[in-house]
Amino acid sequence: MTHTNTMMNISTLPDRQKETSADQVQHVPENTNIRFGSYEGFLKACLDQGYRFCLFPEIDTSQAQIALRHDIDFDTAFALQSAKIESGLGIKSTYFFLLRSNFYNPFSPQDHENILMIRELGHQISIHFDPTVYEDFHQGLQLELALFGELFREEVSIISLHRPNAFFREFDAPIFNIEHTYQSKYFRDIKYFADSTGIWRFGHPFDSAEFKERRPLHILIHPVWWMLEGEQNLDKLRTFYDQKVESLKTDFSNNCIPFRSIHESL
Numbered sequence: 001m002t003h004t005n006t007m008m009n010i011s012t013l014p015d016r017q018k019e020t021s022a023d024q025v026q027h028v029p030e031n032t033n034i035r036f037g038s039y040e041g042f043l044k045a046c047l048d049q050g051y052r053f054c055l056f057p058e059i060d061t062s063q064a065q066i067a068l069r070h071d072i073d074f075d076t077a078f079a080l081q082s083a084k085i086e087s088g089l090g091i092k093s094t095y096f097f098l099l100r101s102n103f104y105n106p107f108s109p110q111d112h113e114n115i116l117m118i119r120e121l122g123h124q125i126s127i128h129f130d131p132t133v134y135e136d137f138h139q140g141l142q143l144e145l146a147l148f149g150e151l152f153r154e155e156v157s158i159i160s161l162h163r164p165n166a167f168f169r170e171f172d173a174p175i176f177n178i179e180h181t182y183q184s185k186y187f188r189d190i191k192y193f194a195d196s197t198g199i200w201r202f203g204h205p206f207d208s209a210e211f212k213e214r215r216p217l218h219i220l221i222h223p224v225w226w227m228l229e230g231e232q233n234l235d236k237l238r239t240f241y242d243q244k245v246e247s248l249k250t251d252f253s254n255n256c257i258p259f260r261s262i263h264e265s266l
């Protein structure tokens with residue numbers, strides 16, 4: 001299976017996923033922390049509540065707004081899937097991509113194309129920055145800004161940090177004059193929710209007083225937890241792992257003739 005073939009259109013999702021309405025998702029209290037389901041249903045429930053989606057610099061704390069953020073840790077194809085679902089609902093969000101990842105590569109033709117398509121759908125693209133890669137994170141960010149700017153002709157105004165330690169979570173200033181999503185105005189002054197590790201660690205947004213009162217929200221969604229089938233995060237990871245192995249085998253075969261004789265036996 002190629003990288004491209006791992007992409008699923010919403011129309012190809014199994015009926016069980018398509019039919020999971022936001023209401024159904026909302027009323028499973030015993031599974032609060034693993035409550036996922038249809039991504040489209042999740043977004044529609046936000047729209048039905050009266051929310052509008054905005055980019056980070058557009059946040060107005062007096063409005064019913066959601067700054068929707070995607071940290072892409074694993075796969076640009078899942079990101080493209082969520083981007084299509086969002087644009088189908090007239091929603092814009094911000095996608096942050098790693099430049100130094102073992103899982104994908106914005107310089108590879110397919111990942112590059114996926115990221116360009118996400119921008120063409122009307123979303124903002126930017127850098128998911130891993131400061132631990134660099135001895136001097138200011139210099140590291142300077143390098144990544146230059147690379148990202150060159151690759152995508154995109155001027156970056158805000159980044160998100162990959163797996164930030166306590167130092168960076170408390171780092172309440174722009175880095176190298178670039179804002180980041182852990183600054184208080186985005187992280188503490190408005191309610192923050194995240195589906196990191198496939199679990200709503202801070203509770204499900206729909207259960208919160210802020211959601212009921214239509215106060216502004218910052219929601220971090222990792223598409224990988226929504227675009228794969230499976231009851232729990234480990235089920236999804238098993239499926240994803242199998243897909244990656246198949247994709248790797250295909251890449252080997254496409255680029256190494258001797259490998260083709262062992263492809264099927266592996």
Ligand SMILES: [Zn+2]
Nearest residue numbers: 071073162163
């Ligand atoms: Zn990350």
